[in-house]
Amino acid sequence: MLEAIGLKSAEDLFDSIPQDLLLKRPLNTPAALSEIELLNRFEKMGRRNAAARRPSFLGGGAYSHYIPTIVDHIISRSEFFTAYTPYQPEISQGTLQTIFEFQTLVCQLTGMEVANASMYDGSTALAEAVLMAERVTRRSKVIATSSVHPQYLEVVHTYVQHAGIDLEVVPFDARTGQSAAALAKAVDDHTAALVVQSPNFFGCVEDLSALSDAAHAKGALLVVAVTEAMSLGLLKSPGACGADIVVAEGQSFGVPLSFGGPYVGLFATRDKYARQIPGRLVGEAYDKKGHRGFVLTLATREQHIRREKATSNICTNEGLIALAATVYLETMGRRGIQEAAHQCLQKAAYAARRIASLDGFLLPFSGPRFNEFVVRGPLDAGALLARLGKEKGIEGGIPLWRFFTDRPNDFLVCVTEINSRDEIDALVEGLSEVSNR
Amino acid sequence: MLEAIGLKSAEDLFDSIPQDLLLKRPLNTPAALSEIELLNRFEKMGRRNAAARRPSFLGGGAYSHYIPTIVDHIISRSEFFTAYTPYQPEISQGTLQTIFEFQTLVCQLTGMEVANASMYDGSTALAEAVLMAERVTRRSKVIATSSVHPQYLEVVHTYVQHAGIDLEVVPFDARTGQSAAALAKAVDDHTAALVVQSPNFFGCVEDLSALSDAAHAKGALLVVAVTEAMSLGLLKSPGACGADIVVAEGQSFGVPLSFGGPYVGLFATRDKYARQIPGRLVGEAYDKKGHRGFVLTLATREQHIRREKATSNICTNEGLIALAATVYLETMGRRGIQEAAHQCLQKAAYAARRIASLDGFLLPFSGPRFNEFVVRGPLDAGALLARLGKEKGIEGGIPLWRFFTDRPNDFLVCVTEINSRDEIDALVEGLSEVSNR
Amino acid sequence: MSDGITKVTSHISPNEQLIFERSQQGRVGYRLPALDVEESPVDDLLPREFQRDDDLEGVPEVSEVDVIRHFVRMSSWNYSIDLGMYPLGSCTMKYNSRLNERVARIAEFANVHPLTEVQDAQGALQVIYELEQHLAEITGLPGVSLQPAAGAHGEMTGIMIIRAFLDARDGAAASGRRTMLIPDSAHGTNPASAHLSGFSVKTIRSTSEGLTDLDHLRELCSHGDVAGLMLTNPNTLGLFERNIKQICKIVHDAGGLVYMDGANMNALVGIARPGDMGVDVIHLNLHKTFSTPHGGGGPGSGPCCCTKELEPFLPVPRIVKTDWTVGEPTFKLEYDRPKSIGRVKAFFGNYGMMLRALAYILTHGNDGLREATEAAVLNARYIANGLTSDYDKPFNSPPMHEVVFTDKRQSRKGVHTLDIAKRLIDYGFHPMTIYFPLIVQGAMLIEPTESVGRQELDQFIAAMRSIANEALEDPELVRNAPHSTRIGRLDEAAAARKPVLRWKAKPDEE
């Protein structure tokens, strides 16, 4: 081929690069591995993830739910995973129609009117929601509660730091574990949005309706974040509670933990704000013959047209993960989502009851729960859980001191439909054993 | 729907079945399991297959070779694995063209002129070859050597027992491990076929050209069986040696061990016998516009038309496994097949050298080898290998006494490209250790 | 094109050459670890004359992405269950669960060698044992062998068992019993399998009702030469042989045994059991009734189930449970069965299919198995209902899991079964089984299975009706179908006259 285009050697291909910029040596990366060698290598590294094979009660923004086998089969189809963003609708209807279904499912679950094609994850979706609230209200103050996932708050802070938004974080109520009345009070006429999470980081369900009234009374928006999307199968939808923007982490819907990503951010709001939404939107369209199809629409909001005035800089989103969530939701269906949520509620309640009955252990927060709750143990939570892992081979929870230094003995426990009663009982016995020394 | 067809209850659907034949009770099989429960159940049973995770040197008709990742991806495509036999060519060209490629690859590897769409496995393919030899020669005597895989001989015996064929088995040469000169002598004017395997059950390569001359001199056919198809990458093809029918077990080409099946039988012969072939054949065909396509052809040989006069009773064959072999062969390609075969030869030679050098161990057969060889140890092979498995976690080989009661200390060792030098060395050290007690 | 066509539209479809036509000197799509042992000159290890000397000329040289595109493109030319209803009568094209595929790929099963010492493969043996138990319960026949690789293989096994039994029972006299009775409606594999086992075949007529003709059966049984009967039930017309008990009695009284072709068990699972009908031996198709994928023509699995009396004749080895006291059950292989017909296949049969079938039985549960049967029969009845107004239904008794129609009315206009089948393709459906059973002239055998919902059944009925209509108003349209596929009808006659069965390099390419 080189000859065909009149070149002598591969070097000639790069003659537009100044000599002194050419790398004169081979890259200092390893030589090629064969498939066999590569798999051995990764399996070896994998064995260093002791946690991966253990019964786990970790939540805090990433959840182990059962993933129906067909999800991976569908997203592994070449036609889906090796396609690009559907810029050419005539040969991308497969992707476009599934996104349209995804947008619809997100609206149904959140109780909202319009949803986009996905955001990077729940945390960035929340940050974008805050930016959007500022655009919509033209107000610059944002009030959040400290019961929002600490990492989400960090991300919001990073995003808003140069946007002329001041972010005020109001402490939660240490008795209930819910957002304090203080939060509602903090809202004023300069407030663009009230930002809450429900169930919150401690697993407590917030009184969204009350918060919505408080926000709306001052013309502020209520922005609700959901990290455990499975709760939408059982809890009153944020939309029904009056939320103006709802964002969620969709990982609970058929997406493996995979050390934190890729996940998928859900973003939903009211029709009237449709043109302020960040990210891609798919809409219905028709051809000359009247056939229905779907297209990327309202592109004028986006960066490739609007440049710096775009509603966001997001381009590539989480298409394939949104597809996984779509397959998951359609497979579980109306009744499956309800049942999974119901089992989470019941199993978590069972675990909470049993753990609370252990001496030395108590549940510091009184607020209503879905499938997560905080436990206070008789000793340093880090030490306690480390023992539990080592001696019992159980991942018992997340020590809160990582995020709240004033809570050395507290840890967050999550129970889902995949935790069998045996696993829960083993956790309970394990906790009492390792703490009795 | 019941109403729509004027029925009251599901029972009514079965009113053509006499009352006294209806099962009045639920089946005594287990109640339904969920996906989670089912997977746990099988994983639990799987853990009882201690051998599955061990380095293995077992061959004897089923081989561990590396399977490129794309093989399973392709055969997992709905369009391939959920299709039926391609009866309707207009909507089955995917299956038909791949079978045509499979037939071509089988011809290329075996050095023959025509091959079918597959047989159940190597053993049944051999039995069908014997029946075909009787059909084409109209002779009733078949001579086989005892170095053919014992289970293959059993299957042949089962198939021919009612076909008026007498099967004579001539012992192999205990010194070389190859077929004895006696074999050639046994051929007479009533002999339909001479049946040999190469490399034979002991891993020794047979002198096919000589055997072909012997058979042809008496107007008999040479039927060659190959259980380790990888050897075709390196050994002179049976076709080039003069074989008239070549059958092989295709498992080595991208098919997992899976406790013995499903595998795929390869069946190839000379053009002149094409209409005597058992099983399905795919051929080129054209439509009115002159487009090339492929169809099932020469169906008049087959049972659905010929009934009891068919060349075989086979209907469903091993389509998807033939596809796996096709993907494997096209991925490895000309050079990959050669390299895999070359590595088998070299690694087996290395292992043989090292084992032969251990005191108390020797290699009883002098014949040339590909990737399998017989070892004679200082003690009962069953006991020796059991220790090796228990203490060293190595599947060291197949004790021959299972098939040849007069060989208590002999066992068959197989080495392929996936056995690393470390594994081989561990085997050698393991053998010497466990035998020194 | 008729606007009655709702299931498909036309769209671009990728072309793809034969891989051999794509091959390019020097391309590779594989990588192996470097050889890690001392390399010896090949000639030292293997005499020259035993070495291949053609350098594998002609075997393709392509890259990995070439291979992927090659097969992904070709796959898009196939119809498949996952694209929709696949109503091939007698083939039971039901949904192939992804879960079962996953089970079959569990490393601890996929990587067990068949010659592993039994104590290191207990899990693998347990699967076989449990599946045998469940199939025995479902058929009512306690002796089960999973060795046969497909239905026809199971037939051969079953017939050889009958022969071995007769030889054991009658000794030399058995040589007088070499006749196998087979209805004229039977599948071609039946006579072929009987022949393989050294029997000569006599054909039994069917009645105008589509059932076995008892008088003819009696007559054929009156000569003392009958070894047995091979009966499909429900038969290949989709009708339950309601006289089955009597049939068995007639054959038994004549000293013969009854073999049942179980290809149609999807109509009976959980409802009725062959063992309770007097059947002596049966084969099942795990790739039909028990949902293991057809894979474009296999692999299958054709278990053979028989009475206690015939059990000693089953192929070796048998998997038996050893008496154990504590913990898990343990299993061993028994070879010492002097009466056994011997081995019909190396190793244990198509094991991977057994894993899938067991998963099918366990995920459905006993209720689920029965419900599946009910749905399969209901769907067939629904289609029978929907088509009687437009197509000739040769037998009026209600069908079980499949229903046969003919082209009688359409043929008056010169439109035949083949044309109707090809036209169905334009409507987006895979055609039904055609010209089988042979006794029905222009047969169209339709088996929807339980894996299809009412919406698609209605679409199918509408399509068939629309075609019936076209046959009247525009027969040419139907006769020249399909019109919308990437290739038209292929000239099969020409293909058979001068068969081209493999690719060959054109002289210039060499």
Added chain:
Amino acid sequence: MSDGITKVTSHISPNEQLIFERSQQGRVGYRLPALDVEESPVDDLLPREFQRDDDLEGVPEVSEVDVIRHFVRMSSWNYSIDLGMYPLGSCTMKYNSRLNERVARIAEFANVHPLTEVQDAQGALQVIYELEQHLAEITGLPGVSLQPAAGAHGEMTGIMIIRAFLDARDGAAASGRRTMLIPDSAHGTNPASAHLSGFSVKTIRSTSEGLTDLDHLRELCSHGDVAGLMLTNPNTLGLFERNIKQICKIVHDAGGLVYMDGANMNALVGIARPGDMGVDVIHLNLHKTFSTPHGGGGPGSGPCCCTKELEPFLPVPRIVKTDWTVGEPTFKLEYDRPKSIGRVKAFFGNYGMMLRALAYILTHGNDGLREATEAAVLNARYIANGLTSDYDKPFNSPPMHEVVFTDKRQSRKGVHTLDIAKRLIDYGFHPMTIYFPLIVQGAMLIEPTESVGRQELDQFIAAMRSIANEALEDPELVRNAPHSTRIGRLDEAAAARKPVLRWKAKPDEE
């Protein structure tokens, strides 16, 4: 239809409704184990007013086979890399290795929770660490963060790092540096990301050669307000900015920093390193250069690589190797980085993409990485050569990995870039990127990548030439394309005017 069309034929394509239109009361496609703990009344656990009261009205109720058919059918409507060349300029649509997919699914990685104590997730951290090392070597920029989820996210991260650096360096004075310079050819995400970080954008002109206009750059740099420059190299015209060193010097002398958009690194890997050119910070697209699948629009991964000097500003946490003496290296998380811009995403970024990218780097090896780059550039050059005779090539310097053409000649006949793109679909190819970059009127940006062989390149060139020909002889044919797809051009204007963004039950359905 032109018989120049060799890559595709027309064939039937399945229709499929929205799942909501298929839903049927009471159908289920799931099964969970029965609840195995004592059940409490829900009201005891959760106040009524917190419970959902709409019974999930509208959420679909379908069976598993419904779902499978739904998605398999829809998938068949998509073009994909596995079906052939996907020459979207700037998108680097290269082959997605199945091996990498398998690696990402290894249970020990897929099942690790991101908040696992580090000692129980060492393998997961090692992967991140090793990938960071390799990317540092490839870019020549030692500070790497894998937290950004895509390219635009990486841009935002990089620009925030520049801002944080300036604030640290200049203190209050930094408020005077809020201008980000961006060439008029840049991708839209660049200005958008700059804006997100609180910068105002000034646009730099490109020269007639298609390179950054140095004089304009100097002039813009002369006001002391420049925070930095965002440059794509090779730029979005596929041309290497040969003055890159000088460009960096100008910006640096003006007190600014240089950000490089690394979307086009597929032209440079193993050949030249941004770090050696004077670039301060860059983002990579693992979903382009490092072959992680695009998935129909993500997930991506947009690592940010920077100089030692900027390293303290990278997002937290940082993954650091602890000094260890024996055995495997060990890793820990460092949060205490006072200068850090903070977190840009929860957890560690799109981890699954990191596994794939590391597998890509390890299977290619250092030689393989360079060879891939050479092949990518060679293919683009080959296309450039093949099309110059028929299409206007606005810049004559030889392209790197992608080449831009325009519709100048064809537009005289009223055939525009969009028409040519749509007509390419009839020829079986996915169109190139169109109307980008914006500075080229009627731009067609073609990037073949290394994952395509000469046969298909020739097919593509032939198709484009044939279209050029059609544009002369039958412009209408091209203007109305595509002609062979299941739907024609959709009315996007109407769709945007009254957007329908979700399915709603029709009144009667409720």
